Amino acid sequence: MKVLITGGAGFIGSNLTRKYLEKGDTVYVVDNLSTGSYENISDLVEKYPDKLVYQNDSILNDNVMKEAIENVDVVVHLAAAVGVKYIIENPLSAMETNILGTENVLKWVNKFKKKIFIASSSEVYGDQEKAPLSEEDSVIYGPSDKLRWSYAASKLVDEFIALAYYRTSNTPVVVGRLFNIIGTNQTGRYGMVVPGLIRQALTNEPLTVYGNGKQTRTFTYVEDTVWAIMKMMENPNCNGRIINIGGLEEISIYDLAKKIISLTNSSSKIKLVPYEKVYTKDFDDMQRRVPSLKKAKELINYHPEYNLEQSLKLIIKAIKKNIEQKDSTSSRRGKTRKGVKEGEKSNP
Numbered sequence: 001m002k003v004l005i006t007g008g009a010g011f012i013g014s015n016l017t018r019k020y021l022e023k024g025d026t027v028y029v030v031d032n033l034s035t036g037s038y039e040n041i042s043d044l045v046e047k048y049p050d051k052l053v054y055q056n057d058s059i060l061n062d063n064v065m066k067e068a069i070e071n072v073d074v075v076v077h078l079a080a081a082v083g084v085k086y087i088i089e090n091p092l093s094a095m096e097t098n099i100l101g102t103e104n105v106l107k108w109v110n111k112f113k114k115k116i117f118i119a120s121s122s123e124v125y126g127d128q129e130k131a132p133l134s135e136e137d138s139v140i141y142g143p144s145d146k147l148r149w150s151y152a153a154s155k156l157v158d159e160f161i162a163l164a165y166y167r168t169s170n171t172p173v174v175v176g177r178l179f180n181i182i183g184t185n186q187t188g189r190y191g192m193v194v195p196g197l198i199r200q201a202l203t204n205e206p207l208t209v210y211g212n213g214k215q216t217r218t219f220t221y222v223e224d225t226v227w228a229i230m231k232m233m234e235n236p237n238c239n240g241r242i243i244n245i246g247g248l249e250e251i252s253i254y255d256l257a258k259k260i261i262s263l264t265n266s267s268s269k270i271k272l273v274p275y276e277k278v279y280t281k282d283f284d285d286m287q288r289r290v291p292s293l294k295k296a297k298e299l300i301n302y303h304p305e306y307n308l309e310q311s312l313k314l315i316i317k318a319i320k321k322n323i324e325q326k327d328s329t330s331s332r333r334g335k336t337r338k339g340v341k342e343g344e345k346s347n348p
């Protein structure tokens, strides 16, 4: 099978690329590295020279998407502007990527009638504090001058467009609402809490917990996420559905910080940082985020295998290794990095 993964050099995308390649499939990755990184897939490009094609391009590029989608069997659409920090710093391009980019992908998927997975987010629930959140629940948003809601709204528009293609043309689409995915190669650069706090703990810096730290999240390990995406792609009963994919353990961010300090044996302290010191005043945080996994269980027999502690231990190990490697290679700075320039393919 040939799979196109948009955003395949990103955190979730690269893990999915690896899984499809291990299964024997051919993978086409289109990623403009806006938040992804070539390093996420460089080992795969070397290991699978005949099975992985990486193209450095934008999902907004009409010709690229037409050609890529026409040539594959299925599409996994993960390319998106993600991370609170990135959205706040790039409000316009974030909207363009998330809305126009997804529409561009769906337009060609519809034309060539390919199955597609669309990555949505638990953010679409907005200010809903109900727990657990089920796919049928209403969404609650704040005013449009608060940037945080723009991300939620853009993902909700993606869902509407995807379902509209399903309803009007029977295009096989499935939407996954992903709840705070974490894993070893997630970068903390765009504000994601777990890699950020772990890095702080490992370098004995204060762990920055925003607000009063009572806000909660439910984290999902990336291996469980990619398993679920592959299952949803295989199962025609998922077509036309929106499905939560998440973890089981709700935890406050304050308790998460405490857990990370304990698992890393760190001497760091926790520092509460008021929201207005971190983001602009246009920012609202979600207080609670717990998924109902009933639908995912019914449709694909989903039950997360990695608990929070296991996941954190794996991520701590990876970040520790990364810090040690950076320390030991800092003397070798200046070495040119291998990559693929914009508009180029790895294995044309």
Ligand code: UDP
Pocket (backbone or CB within 6 Å): 083, 084, 180, 191, 192, 193, 194, 196, 197, 208, 209, 210, 211, 215, 217, 253, 285, 286
């Ligand atoms: N957060 C924090 N310290 C950080 C980064 C994030 O306390 O260094 C908080 C953030 O305010 C939010 C939670 O951790 O309440 C999860 O943040 P993230 O950006 O990872 O995910 P999202 O807010 O999109 O669920």
